[in-house]
Amino acid sequence: MGFKLESREASMNGVALIDDEGRWTLLHTTGERPQASPQIVASNSPSRDGAFVPEVRQPLGAVDMVLRFHVSARGGAASDDPRYVRDVNLAELTRVMRLGRISTMGLVIGGVPCVQRCVVSTSSSGEELSENIVPAAFLVKLLDGFWSAPLGEDRVAGFLRAAEGGSGPVSPVWRIEGPCQGFRAVTVDGVVCEWAGRVDVGQAAIVSGWQSWTVPASLDEWWVHPSAVSTVNVSDSSPVLPDFSGSYAVDVFVDGVKQTLATTKVSAYCGQTFI
Known part of the structure; x- marks a missing residue:
């Protein structure tokens, strides 16, 4: 069974999320980067009722982004069980994501390499698509609210x-x-x-x-x-x-x-x- 793996250029802690050896691929279904919203304050005071944006610009809030992958059985020996190799690759990808630690995610936006601080909070894997491919997902909390290009x-x-x-x-x-x-x-x-x-x-x-x-x-x-x-x-x-x-x-x-x-x-x- 074949799958078309569309990908985007991204990295986590300096490691490419589209692996050169094909062990894992970040899917296009991850979608566009989420956008953090400015702080909106609700007020019930008589002179200022309703919602308003503070006059002093507040930092943009943290926002969640789900990274979806296909993890493959590539990289093992010809005699290895594909599911064993696939599990080894998933374990390595999980180590790259450094769950629970402050990390740096890289993303190419309009041809410009950008970075943002983040924390990968959870991971999951779904039902295998074949003995060679299993889907996996990681929930990433983006901490800065924006992506920074080189200064x-x-x-x-x-x-x-x-x-x-x-x-x-x-x-x-x-x-x-x-x-x-x-x-x-x-x-x-x-x-x-x-x-x-x-x-x-x-x-x-x-x-x-x-x-x-x-x-x-x-x-x-x-x-x-x-x-x-x-x-x-x-x-x-x-x-x-x-x-x-x-x-x-x-x-x-x-x-x-x-x-x-x-x-x-x-x-x-x-x-x-x-x-």
Whole structure:
């Protein structure tokens, strides 16, 4: 009995879910990636009755995704019982999925390799389709609410170009070259980042979420070198959201002066995200 095994490009903890040797194949019937929804708050207060979205953007929630496989009897010796080989392959696939532990799932979205933290919570296998193939399924809880593509550094004036084409929220790590005493990033939804402090010539302020610190302006990979972290200099921190065209429009101001691409003192470390 033959089966058409349609698959998609995916991985779990760096191991391909479409096995090169054909021991297991992730099925197309897994479907499209599920989408996490923003937090909606219900209120019964007299002045604010009904449901509304909080003004401050909340993180997207966790969402479940079912991964469905066909596990085969490939990889064994010609003399091996197919069901024995099939069970060995299913056991190895289960180890790859690392049930109950925080893992990293990879998924290619529109040709872009993306990752998301997850936990595989349950597994099951169904009635065998033949002595050579048994269906299996794993319930995956996606923890971040969005998929992240590789990150990169880009100078900012009007847009987050490194994030363009995505569909999810982007939370850049900002770099503001000194001298400066204030920084603000603004979108059509309002202020998404505001920092106040002091950095001198030859230094740069780094703002990541609600944390900030200072580094030498000449430092490479400035986003991974936090030192003397402050949590009091940042008064606003929210993700940047895309418009209908996939652009992440954001105006940046240093000491109240709007930055242009020719003169900007602001860089961002970010990348595409997808929901």
